[in-house]
Amino acid sequence: MRSGLCDSCKHQKLIRSGRGSEFSMCLRHKTDERFPKYPRVPVERCPGYERR
Template sequence: MTSEATEVARVGLCLRCAWMRRVVSGRGSRFYLCGRHRHDPTFRKYPPLPVLQCRGFDPNPTTDPAE
């Protein structure tokens, strides 16, 4: 499995969501911030991964669905 495929399996839908922002710490850890949490408190700021289903999922038109 490629590192890209591993990341897709580890993170899930967030990688293709328009609301997601990747945050990298000073130590190199990666976190996936859900922007919907600012408008709707029922969404977690940093959801547990992998996210396999999400009622707030909004496909990002700039991501390749084949990734």
């Protein structure tokens, strides 16, 4: 997975589809609508980033 910042962020959750594709989900989406559920990757800047 190459999602940029998300790959080292504690708010990332990796989702695997039935077909084996992997998606980077942002858990901040649940509490803050400014963050898309599936951000366009690679994410290079994010105000919500927190290192895992």
